[in-house]
Amino acid sequence: MSAASRDEGRVTLVGGGPGNAGLITVAGLDALQRADVVVFDRLAPLSLLQDLPARLIDVGKIPHGPQTTQEAINDILVTEARKGQHVVRLKGGDSFVFGRGSEEWQACTDAGIAVAVVPGVSSAIAAPELAGIPVTHRGLTQGFTVVSGHVPPGDPRCRLDWSALARTGTTLVVLMGVKNLATIADTLVRHGLAADTPAAVVADAGLPSQKVVKAPVADIADAAAGARISPPAVTVIGDVAGLDLGVVGTD
Template identity: 65%
Template sequence: MDLDVAGRCVLLVGDGDVLAPQALSLLSAGAELTVAAPQVPASIEDLADRGRLTWTTAQWTVSDVRAADLVVASDADEALRSCCAAERVWLSTPRTGSVRRPRTTRGSVTLVGGGPGDPGLLTVAGLDALRAADVVVCDRLAPLAALDGLDAEVVDVAKVPRGRSTSQEAINALLVERARAGQHVVRLKGGDGYVFGRAGEEAIACAEAGIDVRVVPGLSSAVAGPALAGVPLTHRGVSQGFSVVSGHVPPGHPASTVDYGALARSGTTIVLLMAVATLPAILDALEGGGLAPGTPAATIADAGLPSQRVVRSTVRDLARVVAEAGLGAPAITVVGDVVAVDPLRAGAQPDEVPWPAVTTELDGVERAG
């Protein structure tokens, strides 16, 4: 989206999976977005539930147009054009693609890690794969704004926590089916697909079906999220390593394979993914395993997106601070003395940062200390 929409009220009208790339592009540009569509992809519904946009389930109305500074509609009908003209509201009708490429006789699948959400953090190889795709199968944490205007069909297979979800088996089958039809399929997901992204399962399913598979690694949110929040996972004299674990199940759960006692005594920075709901139990287990309750800790929500938020506290108090701040998934938690090392604060030393610190906004005026 090339228009300057920062701080502007934008009404997005349309249907289909093209809505998600358009919405993310507008949000990334700073728009205050309302989507008017009876049905939307799961990614749009998730953004609405997280308060990043407003979704009205009815068709657009004159009041919707009147309240907007700009209306965006790829397929604007005459009624919408006339309404925008009557209300003196700008109407943008972006192209969603150009001439379709010829289908190849042999399809393939490319598994692309898209990074933590900012399309600027997508690799060059990943962007090249998207530009060559016939169909893009994506989830809610992928950099969907990168799809805006590309010549490819977009299939949303978002897995929304406690919401709309597509099974992994169905995703595997979709990749194989489309590739067997001669299409070049790109599976686009957030972060790196081989770091808790289940790309390995997708690669196996395609290989077993005789489908050519290529992997384009992505920037894992486990590393990128802390960096964007000013937290180095290693720092000379502070930490010599880091451990990344999934917190999708709590300590003691039959499905948990993490030894939190050993983790607490490891001396490494601890990075927790998918651990919003289980954070209190995990921090209790780390403290019970010997980690000092005053150890610095931080949670980064929506890493790499305009809505990114960061809270900093201690192992003893972080779960409470996160709950009070209303942070939700997706979020990354970092535990260790490196949280007190903020290279973005010129001249700061680890022992100069007070704990517990206040809730902070990455782009706001409040910062720790």
């Protein structure tokens, strides 16, 4: 973490973990308690905001609903810091893992604002673990690959080689893939992933509303839709999703 004196305007980017207030780091909690302004969205551990003396600014992005642009968020961070405030940007997960933390860092440095990062617990690992699914397991897989599913296979904006991903032999962890799950699963199977490969979707990880849906990859999209899964959710595709470690969940 970089440092700045208390009387200087500064920004701290805090990863809040998958949404459970107990999973934020000690450093992240300390930054929140020292903040003058907290800029947050709906995926952050919102219960932590209740007793903070800081001014709160909601910059939530609701899927298919009201959204705050990234440019507007960057402007808020810079503007508030220029007032001499310690501004904490609180996000769910880790701000550098499919978050816009790097863009926010760049906006601050371009504006001459001191900025620090407090890494968070990535939902890519935490959500499966909270559902009793290890992303690696000796004898089953030697690694895992985390990808974003917000752009589906076949879309002109897609930069992923899904045919290669189907043959990696690693666990696939898909973030932001609820809307495009059917296309993703179909593409993987079409390019060689066995249709009966275990898959699981973990929604609202770590919260009382946590839900886990399991099915073969060929059927996982229908199973998730039938269970009314909505974001935030993490999809795990691979043999590890078929393990039964005795963790209570909702199938």
